[in-house]
Each structure stands twice: as C-alpha cells, then as structure tokens.
Amino acid sequence: MSRLNEAEIRRIAELAVKQLEGQATAANVEKVVHEAVQRMSGQGAAAAARHERMKNVPVNNHAKGQRIILTAFGANSIGILAGLTSELAALKCDIVDLSQKIMQDFFTIMILVDAGNSDVAYEQIRERMARVGESFNLKVIVQHEDIFKTMHRV
Amino acid sequence: MRIELPEILETIRMTEVEHFDIRTVTMGINLKDCISDSLPRLKNNIYEKLMRTAAEHVATAEKVEAQYGISIANKRISVTPVALVGDGYYAEDFVEIAEVLDKAADNLGVDYLGGFSALVQKGFSKGDLSLIRAIPEALTSTRHVCASVNVATTKAGINMDAVYLMGKIIKQTAEKSADNDGIGCAKLVVFANAPEDNPFIAGAFHGVSEPDVVVNVGISGPGVILRAVREARNADFPTLADHIRRMAFKITRAGEFVGRKVAGLQNIPYGIVDISLAPTPMPGDSIADILKAMGLQDVGAPGTTAALALLNDAVKRGGLMASSHVGGMSGAFIPVSEDQGMISAARAGHITLEKMEAMTSVCSVGIDMVAVPGDTSAESIAGLIADECAIGVSNSKTTAVRVIPVPGKTVGEEADYGGLLGIAPIMPLSKIDNSHFIHRGGRIPAPVKGINN
Numbered sequence: 001m002s003r004l005n006e007a008e009i010r011r012i013a014e015l016a017v018k019q020l021e022g023q024a025t026a027a028n029v030e031k032v033v034h035e036a037v038q039r040m041s042g043q044g045a046a047a048a049a050r051h052e053r054m055k056n057v058p059v060n061n062h063a064k065g066q067r068i069i070l071t072a073f074g075a076n077s078i079g080i081l082a083g084l085t086s087e088l089a090a091l092k093c094d095i096v097d098l099s100q101k102i103m104q105d106f107f108t109i110m111i112l113v114d115a116g117n118s119d120v121a122y123e124q125i126r127e128r129m130a131r132v133g134e135s136f137n138l139k140v141i142v143q144h145e146d147i148f149k150t151m152h153r154v
Numbered sequence: 155m156r157i158e159l160p161e162i163l164e165t166i167r168m169t170e171v172e173h174f175d176i177r178t179v180t181m182g183i184n185l186k187d188c189i190s191d192s193l194p195r196l197k198n199n200i201y202e203k204l205m206r207t208a209a210e211h212v213a214t215a216e217k218v219e220a221q222y223g224i225s226i227a228n229k230r231i232s233v234t235p236v237a238l239v240g241d242g243y244y245a246e247d248f249v250e251i252a253e254v255l256d257k258a259a260d261n262l263g264v265d266y267l268g269g270f271s272a273l274v275q276k277g278f279s280k281g282d283l284s285l286i287r288a289i290p291e292a293l294t295s296t297r298h299v300c301a302s303v304n305v306a307t308t309k310a311g312i313n314m315d316a317v318y319l320m321g322k323i324i325k326q327t328a329e330k331s332a333d334n335d336g337i338g339c340a341k342l343v344v345f346a347n348a349p350e351d352n353p354f355i356a357g358a359f360h361g362v363s364e365p366d367v368v369v370n371v372g373i374s375g376p377g378v379i380l381r382a383v384r385e386a387r388n389a390d391f392p393t394l395a396d397h398i399r400r401m402a403f404k405i406t407r408a409g410e411f412v413g414r415k416v417a418g419l420q421n422i423p424y425g426i427v428d429i430s431l432a433p434t435p436m437p438g439d440s441i442a443d444i445l446k447a448m449g450l451q452d453v454g455a456p457g458t459t460a461a462l463a464l465l466n467d468a469v470k471r472g473g474l475m476a477s478s479h480v481g482g483m484s485g486a487f488i489p490v491s492e493d494q495g496m497i498s499a500a501r502a503g504h505i506t507l508e509k510m511e512a513m514t515s516v517c518s519v520g521i522d523m524v525a526v527p528g529d530t531s532a533e534s535i536a537g538l539i540a541d542e543c544a545i546g547v548s549n550s551k552t553t554a555v556r557v558i559p560v561p562g563k564t565v566g567e568e569a570d571y572g573g574l575l576g577i578a579p580i581m582p583l584s585k586i587d588n589s590h591f592i593h594r595g596g597r598i599p600a601p602v603k604g605i606n607n
Contacts, residue, residue: 101159110159110162122220122221123220141166141170142223151408151411152161
C-alpha cells in the first residue's frame with residue numbers, strides 16, 4: 001500500500017476525535033491515529049493484532065482523578081478566552097470540552113480540562129488560573145469533575 | 155456522561171450565592187481503649203489517641219474542600235461518652251478530663267469536640283453522676299468541649315430524676331458563664347432517644363456500638379431548598395414536595411461524596427450523612443424563610459407545623475434516595491438564635507415556646523438555642539425538658555432541649571453570642587408552678603406502643 005497523504009491522515013484524526021468523544025486528549029488521538037496509519041500502511045501485523053486486542057477496551061488514558069472543570073464568570077472583555085486557554089496550555093492541561101456564553105455582557109465559560117499530563121500540582125493550577133481570572137476581573141472556580149457527576153447524575 | 159453547563163452553573167450558584175456547604179465533617183473516635191485506673195494515665199491515653207487518630211482530619215477536609223470547591227464549614231470530633239471512659243472518677247477529675255479534650259481539640263484545629271456525655275435514661279452510674287456534676291465547671295473552663303445527657307428513650311421511659319438534675323445543671327451552667335449571657339448552656343444538650351452517630355454539635359457523641367474511628371457528615375442547605383420552594387411558585391403540595399425532594403437529593407449526594415473523600419483519604423470508614431437542614435444566622439440560610447416561602451406570613455402562624463412536616467418529609471425522600479447510609483438526626487433544625495427568620499419571629503412574638511414544642515413532633519431536636527429569662531426556675535426548665543422527652547419517647551423519635559436561662563435578663567432583652575450561635579431574643583416561658591410534679595422522682599414508664607394514639 002502506498003503511503004497515506006496528509007489530508008488522509010487528518011481525516012483519520014478527525015474521525016478518531018469524534019469516536020473518542022469526551023476522551024479526545026492529544027495523547028489519545030495521537031495514539032489512535034498512529035495505530036490506524038500503521039495498520040493502513042500495512043507496517044507490521046503486530047500493530048494490527050494490538051489494535052484488535054484494544055478494540056473493546058475503553059480508551060481512557062487520562063490519569064484517574066485528574067479531570068477538572070474550570071468555570072469563570074464576570075464582565076466581558078477582549079482576550080479572556082485567550083488568556084485562560086494559553087495559561088492552561090502553559091500548565092500542560094488539555095482542553096477536552098469547552099462551552100461559553102455571553103449573556104448581556106456577562107461572560108460565562110466552562111472548560112473541561114484533563115490535567116493528567118500536567119506536572120503541576122492541583123493547588124497550583126487552581127491558584128494560577130485564579131490569578132489569570134483576576135487580571136480580567138473574572139471569578140474563576142476550579143473544581144474536580146466528580147462533584148458534578150455526583151450531584152447531577154443518579 | 156457529559157456535564158451540561160446549566161448543571162455546573164447551578165452547583166456554583168448553590169455554593170457561591172445560596173450558602174450551600176457541608177456543615178460539618180465529624181470524626182467519631184472510640185476512647186474505650188483509653189480507660190485506666192490512674193487519672194494521669196487516662197488523661198494521657200485520651201490525649202495521645204486523639205492526637206494520633208485525628209492528626210490529619212482538618213488538613214484532609216481542607217484539601218477536599220479545595221479540590222471540589224464545596225466548603226466544609228466545620229471540622230469536628232466526637233468521642234465515646236466520657237462518663238463511660240471515666241467511670242469511677244469524681245466530678246473534679248471529669249473537669250480535668252474535659253480540659254484534656256479541650257487541649258487536644260485546640261491543637262488539632264477542630265472547632266468543637268462533642269462527647270462529654272452520659273446516657274442515663276434508666277439510671278445513673280457513679281461516673282454518670284460525677285460527669286453531670288462536672289458539666290457547669292467543664293463547660294466554663296473549656297472552649298471546644300460540648301456536653302450532652304440522654305435522659306429518656308422509648309424503651310426505658312423518662313428518667314425524671316435526671317430531668318430535674320439537668321434543670322439544675324442548666325441553671326448552674328448559665329450562672330457560671332453569666333458574664334457571657336450564659337453561653338455555657340449553648341454547649342449543653344438534653345436528649346431523648348439520642349442518636350449514636352450524630353455529627354452535629356452540641357449533641358454529637360461516638361456511640362458504644364460504633365467502630366473505632368468513623369467519619370460522619372452533616373449537610374446544610376436551607377438556602378438552596380428556599381430557592382426550590384420559590385421556584386415552585388403557586389404549585390400544589392405534591393409539586394412543592396417534588397421540588398424540595400429533588401434539591402435534597404443533590405445536596406445529600408454532595409455531602410456523602412465529601413464525607414467519603416475525607417474518610418477515604420485517611421483510610422477511615424465512612425459512616426453516615428445526616429440530612430438535617432442546618433440553618434445559620436446568615437440572611438437566606440434560614441428554615442423559617444422556607445416555611446414563609448411556602449405561604450405563611452411568619453413562622454408561628456396556624457399551619458406552621460404542617461409546613462414543617464412537609465419540608466422534613468420531602469427532604470428525607472430526596473436524601474434517602476441519594477445515600478445508602480442516612481443517620482444521625484436527619485430532620486430540620488429550628489434553633490432560634492441560629493436562624494435569622496426564627497430570630498425575627500421571636501422578636502415579633504410570632505413564635506412561642508408552645509408552638510415550637512408542637513413543631514418538635516415533626517422535626518429534629520426541638521427547643522434549640524432558646525433563651526429564657528434568667529429567673530426561670532430549675533423546675534420550669536425541667537418541665538420543658540420533660541415535655542420534649544414525652545414527645546420523643548411517645549413518637550419514637552429524637553427530641554432535645556438546648557435552653558439558656560440568661561442571667562439577669564428578661565423578656566424583651568436579647569443575648570448576642572456572635573458567629574454561628576447568633577442572637578437569642580429572650581422568650582417567655584410559663585411560670586405556672588409544676589414543682590410538685592417535678593419533685594416526685596423516679597422514672598416515667600416507657601410508653602405503650604401497641605395502641606397508638
């Protein structure tokens with residue numbers, strides 16, 4: 001089989017993101033895409049066999065207990081989203097999901113973050129994100145995801 | 155299982171605006187293995203065990219608070235009823251034991267320690283009597299220690315000797331702390347059918363059938379329940395109850411979750427969540443406001459007891475669905491000084507002790523944080539306790555009295571205790587003589603439960 005071109009690889013990646021849904025972290029996507037490319041390129045039956053074994057195993061690579069929900073709200077201003085997300089990137093936190101609304105100049109954002117790859121302690125993430133919030137006059141609340149699951153799901 | 159934005163915003167609104175928090179995470183600690191025939195050794199054993207067992211309690215609770223963004227208002231400890239641990243010692247020895255408990259609580263950073271307690275529903279042991287006699291001094295010379303005495307159960311009846319004795323002890327405790335409007339009495343509860351796993355102060359103690367160490371949780375959420383009631387608007391009663399039930403589910407889940415985390419991180423078994431709605435003097439954190447939102451002009455109006463019954467039952471339905479282990483008191487608290495709505499109702503004369511007595515039959519505790527005139531006799535206080543016990547014993551439920559005869563003050567005046575204890579307007583208590591009844595002595599027999607009325 002000939003080598004895959006860039007557009008095809010991107011398509012595989014997009015498909016993988018869709019398949020992985022909430023667990024689409026950079027590491028996960030990369031792994032799945034890598035395996036797919038290897039398999040399609042016919043490079044080694046071992047990779048295909050591994051893929052076959054992994055097929056029924058739920059992909060869940062994030063370190064247990066490291067999914068965090070960041071909520072921020074306050075008056076809207078330019079650069080809030082950039083400020084928050086670039087600080088998250090600096091902390092090596094993956095953004096898994098994000099939803100944002102502006103209601104009558106009131107900015108509200110919720111970011112689901114996978115901090116499994118971050119080497120920074122939870123307390124520090126909390127503190128640094130709060131500091132970014134302060135610079136935009138935002139209230140930033142950082143909470144572990146489990147509290148929401150507990151309260152809102154039977 | 156995606157979490158939706160409105161769900162996240164609701165949680166944040168509950169904690170940031172509506173004062174939802176975990177009222178207390180209480181570590182129950184068994185002290186039976188501290189018993190010794192030497193007082194210094196007993197005191198040392200108690201101190202060592204508390205410091206060893208609860209070393210990480212406050213730090214762990216704070217960590218969980220930060221991680222999940224739900225504040226834990228109080229970190230507390232309850233211990234085996236001290237009358238058992240120190241049986242055989244004299245009253246002055248018990249004061250020393252209370253001081254050791256206080257020292258440990260202080261060094262551990264907990265706000266209160268409950269369990270300076272005796273269970274005397276059927277009679278006194280020597281240790282029980284010594285402990286009870288030590289209460290006025292112990293509560294004055296310590297800051298964190300709380301005392302409770304169980305004087306009645308459905309199975310044993312009402313120990314009227316203990317009821318009268320407690321009337322006198324409450325008077326003495328108030329006198330000892332006269333400079334602070336008798337604040338010692340705020341740390342003293344007289345119970346009927348006391349639960350052994352209650353995490354709430356001042357009545358918390360670690361029951362004899364409990365494991366060596368356990369973590370129990372008490373929730374607090376009048377503010378969020380108030381919103382649920384308001385959102386029900388003019389709905390009929392089933393719909394109103396449904397709104398309350400759904401909200402109670404959420405707050406109980408949060409309570410149980412936090413309790414399990416605090417217990418799990420310390421490798422301690424998790425016990426129960428107490429689903430009592432506990433108010434604070436903060437505006438909007440009031441049980442009275444919930445009853446008013448249901449459609450009463452003020453608490454004390456005819457219908458108040460029915461409204462409270464509805465509230466209590468709906469909270470239980472939601473709470474029981476949310477947790478496998480609900481325990482403790484698990485009913486609404488209606489303390490006067492700790493609830494802004496109750497304070498204003500008492501000031502206006504809308505709520506009376508007689509109405510509160512009726513409300514006791516459908517909620518937990520009963521006459522709680524009530525200030526009465528300083529010249530109230532021990533017999534009158536004993537009569538109040540006996541009435542509450544009768545309701546508890548006959549209805550197989552917990553009832554309690556935490557009453558403060560404020561020295562030198564009378565109806566129309568107030569006692570300001572500050573913080574969570576709040577402001578207590580002095581309420582009138584009937585002065586009709588009951589001394590011949592109280593002085594009889596002995597036990598009121600356990601009630602017949604077969605022919606219920």
